[in-house]
Amino acid sequence: MKISTEKQLRELYGYASGRAKDKVFSKLDKHAINFINKSPFLILSSSSKEGKHDASPRGGALGFVKVISDSEIIIPDSKGNNRVDSLSNIVETGKVGLLFLVPGIDETLRINGNAYLSTDEDYLNLFITEKNPPKSCIVISIEEVFLHCAKALLRSKLWDESSKINRDEFPTMGQMLKDQLGSKEAPETREAMVERYQKDL
Structure with a gap:
């Protein structure tokens, strides 16, 4: 059977409860900030007005994503191949989803929010020491932030030497x-x- 309605979906899965329901916040706490600061890699998801989706890997040294406040972070747009798929989507819809990973840690951190591109000098100066400073930054206002359980990474054994x-x-x-x-x-x-x-x- 093809599941095509919310009612069918909920009849099959029910609803989140307990910690799974209560763990979603609208601001960063000390653990979310620590997670971001320890993460050298994230996946940035976006979509266009026409529904063209994109998931793009982003990486850098620890702390390459800057925490500006408990509700705002900045990602440098590091030098790439100029396809600008994610950037085009951000310009069109201003929405992103992020998945942060920390090597050796099976939990992940998810952030959903509003985003825009900026060439503000104050923002670009945050990355002035980079070998190739970014032309622009992605400024994200957080709507949802929450820790995601370890099941997927445990199943995949992503960090296990035996998986390589x-x-x-x-x-x-x-x-x-x-x-x-x-x-x-x-x-x-x-x-x-x-x-x-x-x-x-």
Whole structure:
């Protein structure tokens, strides 16, 4: 049966209760701030007015996301490939969802809120020491913030050494793009790719 109504969904799953219902807040507390400060990686989700969705990885040194207040954070738009999928969506709808990860920690932190792009000098100066300072920042006003349980990461064993595959048994980005694009050129090696990326990090 295809589930196509909220009623069908709730008949199957019911409603959240207890901590799962009560853990959603509208402001950062000390634990959420600590989580953000310890996170070198997040996933930024957004959508356009037409419903075009995007999920984009963002990463940096610890503290690369700046906590401005208990209701506002800033993400630098680090140098990338200029597709600006997420940025275009933010300009259109001003809504984002974030998932913060901390290596070795199975819980995650989720934030949903309003967002806009800024070239405000005060904001950009927060990242002035970066090798490649951002052209703009994503300013997020928090609507919801909550810790997400460890089940998904425990199931996946994401941080377990036993989960790591042999890198030599997985095709390089160069090989995958060669196959996908039908290129006749030799695929870029991983070593060459990493060397090329270094100037943009």
